[in-house]
Amino acid sequence: MSQSGKYRANPPAPGMAYMSRELKQTVDLTESTVTDDFDERSWDMVVSLGLSRQLTTGTTLLELAAEGHDDIVVCTADLGRPTQVVNFGKRYPDRYFNFGIAERNMIGAAAGLATMGLTPVISNYSFFLALMGVENIRNDICYTNLPVKMVGTHSGIAMGFYGTSHHCCEDIGALRAIPNLVLMAPCDGVAITSALRTNIRHPAPIYFRCGRGREAVVYDKPFDFRIGGSNTLREGRHATVLAIGNLVKAALDAHAILAKRGIGLTVVDMYSIRPIDRQAIRDAAARGPVFSAEEANITGGFGSAVAEVMADEGLGGKLTRIGMPDDYAVLGPPTHLYRHYRLDGEGVADTIERTLSR
Amino acid sequence: MPSRAVRNIAKSELREKARLIRRETVRLTDICGSGHYGSAFSMAELVAVLYYQLLHVDPARPRWKDRDRFTMGKGHAAIGLFPVLADLGFFPSEWLDSYSRLGSYLGDHPEMKKTPGIDFSSGSIGHNLSVSVGMALGARLKSSQARVVCLMGDGEQNEGQVWEAAMSAAHWKLDNLVGIVDINGAGSDGVAQETMGSEPLASKWDAFGWNVITLKDGHDLDAVSDGLNRALNTPNGKPTCVLAYTVAGKGVSFMESTWQWHLGFLGPADLERAYAEIDAGNIG
Numbered sequence: 001m002s003q004s005g006k007y008r009a010n011p012p013a014p015g016m017a018y019m020s021r022e023l024k025q026t027v028d029l030t031e032s033t034v035t036d037d038f039d040e041r042s043w044d045m046v047v048s049l050g051l052s053r054q055l056t057t058g059t060t061l062l063e064l065a066a067e068g069h070d071d072i073v074v075c076t077a078d079l080g081r082p083t084q085v086v087n088f089g090k091r092y093p094d095r096y097f098n099f100g101i102a103e104r105n106m107i108g109a110a111a112g113l114a115t116m117g118l119t120p121v122i123s124n125y126s127f128f129l130a131l132m133g134v135e136n137i138r139n140d141i142c143y144t145n146l147p148v149k150m151v152g153t154h155s156g157i158a159m160g161f162y163g164t165s166h167h168c169c170e171d172i173g174a175l176r177a178i179p180n181l182v183l184m185a186p187c188d189g190v191a192i193t194s195a196l197r198t199n200i201r202h203p204a205p206i207y208f209r210c211g212r213g214r215e216a217v218v219y220d221k222p223f224d225f226r227i228g229g230s231n232t233l234r235e236g237r238h239a240t241v242l243a244i245g246n247l248v249k250a251a252l253d254a255h256a257i258l259a260k261r262g263i264g265l266t267v268v269d270m271y272s273i274r275p276i277d278r279q280a281i282r283d284a285a286a287r288g289p290v291f292s293a294e295e296a297n298i299t300g301g302f303g304s305a306v307a308e309v310m311a312d313e314g315l316g317g318k319l320t321r322i323g324m325p326d327d328y329a330v331l332g333p334p335t336h337l338y339r340h341y342r343l344d345g346e347g348v349a350d351t352i353e354r355t356l357s358r
Numbered sequence: 359m360p361s362r363a364v365r366n367i368a369k370s371e372l373r374e375k376a377r378l379i380r381r382e383t384v385r386l387t388d389i390c391g392s393g394h395y396g397s398a399f400s401m402a403e404l405v406a407v408l409y410y411q412l413l414h415v416d417p418a419r420p421r422w423k424d425r426d427r428f429t430m431g432k433g434h435a436a437i438g439l440f441p442v443l444a445d446l447g448f449f450p451s452e453w454l455d456s457y458s459r460l461g462s463y464l465g466d467h468p469e470m471k472k473t474p475g476i477d478f479s480s481g482s483i484g485h486n487l488s489v490s491v492g493m494a495l496g497a498r499l500k501s502s503q504a505r506v507v508c509l510m511g512d513g514e515q516n517e518g519q520v521w522e523a524a525m526s527a528a529h530w531k532l533d534n535l536v537g538i539v540d541i542n543g544a545g546s547d548g549v550a551q552e553t554m555g556s557e558p559l560a561s562k563w564d565a566f567g568w569n570v571i572t573l574k575d576g577h578d579l580d581a582v583s584d585g586l587n588r589a590l591n592t593p594n595g596k597p598t599c600v601l602a603y604t605v606a607g608k609g610v611s612f613m614e615s616t617w618q619w620h621l622g623f624l625g626p627a628d629l630e631r632a633y634a635e636i637d638a639g640n641i642g
Contacts, residue, residue: 102522109488
């Protein structure tokens with residue numbers, strides 16, 4: 001077990017204040033209780049949530065509703081603010097259902113709403129949605145093949161020191177084994193917008209696996225977020241990284257780092273986990289060593305999906321799965337965890353360089 | 359909400375429909391080799407009154423948008439519903455003859471994608487009141503007069519999700535939603551209240567903000583008809599729960615009030631005994 005052994009604080013606990021007056025001024029503070037007479041490092045939920053700028057679900061759904069999608073209803077389980085759909089509820093109170101802390105009820109009711117011709121969008125933390133609710137998702141939404149869209153946020157280890165109960169590294173393994181379910185991973189706010197815009201009319205269930213909203217920006221304009229698609233973001237001749245979620249940005253950083261060391265890296269955003277873009281995997285295997293990269297358990301996760309295609313098609317070649325080990329994560333601030341698990345740009349670059357030099 | 363039309367049907371005919379449910383449950387179980395006698399028999403009068411007298415459904419248009427919805431929390435009793443749907447013309451009665459066989463549209467639990475007249479799939483206990491809450495919200499959004507009826511079991515009341523759904527239905531004032539609890543007292547492990555007590559149910563549902571109608575005898579056709587009709591016509595901003603106290607295995611003497619016949623099978627000699635008792639019976 002990775003958590004056994006004697007305790008060693010690493011790094012030694014620093015002061016964790018990160019808020020500044022400048023940062024606060026970038027946030028809508030209308031509902032905040034933190035006024036000017038507070039210390040500039042102090043913050044309340046309103047300040048903090050305002051920084052989740054990549055969670056574009058609510059603003060996108062508001063746009064879609066304004067464009068005439070009057071069939072959209074939003075469901076959440078006491079997480080409308082943290083997942084950034086609360087503004088939809090303010091604008092369309094009749095089409096916004098907050099179930100309180102009752103996720104399984106929410107999932108079933110979303111299925112019921114879908115049978116009535118509505119388009120339910122569930123917005124919730126992924127560990128309560130995908131892990132607690134997996135049986136309800138399977139029986140009520142997927143087996144019945146109803147057009148419910150699920151947006152699971154704060155996936156992977158994004159919750160950092162909130163701990164294992166709030167980490168969600170097993171969702172890909174669980175969800176990609178459920179027939180009828182499309183599983184996709186938008187890696188930033190533009191990607192979430194693209195994902196919803198492209199697929200809101202898809203007549204079957206989709207689960208969008210998202211981060212906590214503070215992801216680095218990858219895309220500058222919306223694109224066709226195609227079921228079974230992928231985006232090749234960089235080209236290089238030595239190896240390929242097939243990445244999802246936060247690891248797309250890490251792979252882009254690794255591309256830049258390795259370019260300086262004479263290694264050419266192709267970077268593909270494999271946002272469609274299931275169905276997966278098999279051609280992109282064939283192309284990668286033909287190019288050279290393949291690396292899958294995800295913020296999830298590599299056992300049963302995205303890397304396993306890549307391995308299945310390589311094995312099924314006899315593509316041969318070497319696959320290295322970058323991701324979370326088959327264990328529960330240690331605690332720490334998210335950025336520290338990404339460094340610890342070698343899921344940042346430096347970590348991905350080192351893993352690739354070491355593997356290639358073997 | 360305007361009060362709703364009720365179909366005229368003689369009590370003798372309702373009795374015959376309840377007999378049909380029991381007789382066909384026995385026959386289909388014989389095809390299958392295993393069946394939920396106890397809970398199909400306990401709900402027979404409830405289902406007969408709903409489908410032949412009260413529910414607004416149209417077998418010619420199983421997907422009619424404004425139809426009433428019927429969901430089964432206790433999906434394992436679907437064997438007692440299929441004969442009714444066939445009798446009403448939702449699907450050919452020949453389908454019943456291949457019940458449970460390879461490739462059949464009809465199995466132990468109802469499947470909305472396979473069977474016309476089934477409004478939602480079930481089998482995992484405790485889901486369908488939540489689904490029904492969604493349907494009732496949807497009906498309201500669509501300005502539909504449809505009612506949503508969810509039939510649950512008393513063992514099902516152990517499921518936490520039932521109470522999540524109950525809370526939300528009252529919160530959203532879903533007076534187009536009716537929950538029925540078929541309190542037959544039996545579960546897989548024995549007497550339901552001994553396995554995990556859920557009583558007193560009346561005060562629980564009341565405390566959760568529902569109207570409560572208690573039927574002391576869920577096989578008394580007059581009482582069932584009156585109680586369910588009231589439940590479907592109570593526009594007071596609250597959902598209504600009908601607590602129907604029934605008898606597991608009702609109609610076949612050796613099955614009545616037993617948990618042992620929650621699931622079972624009858625060999626040829628006992629099959630004839632059961633048919634004879636059902637045909638001679640005059641329940642309700």
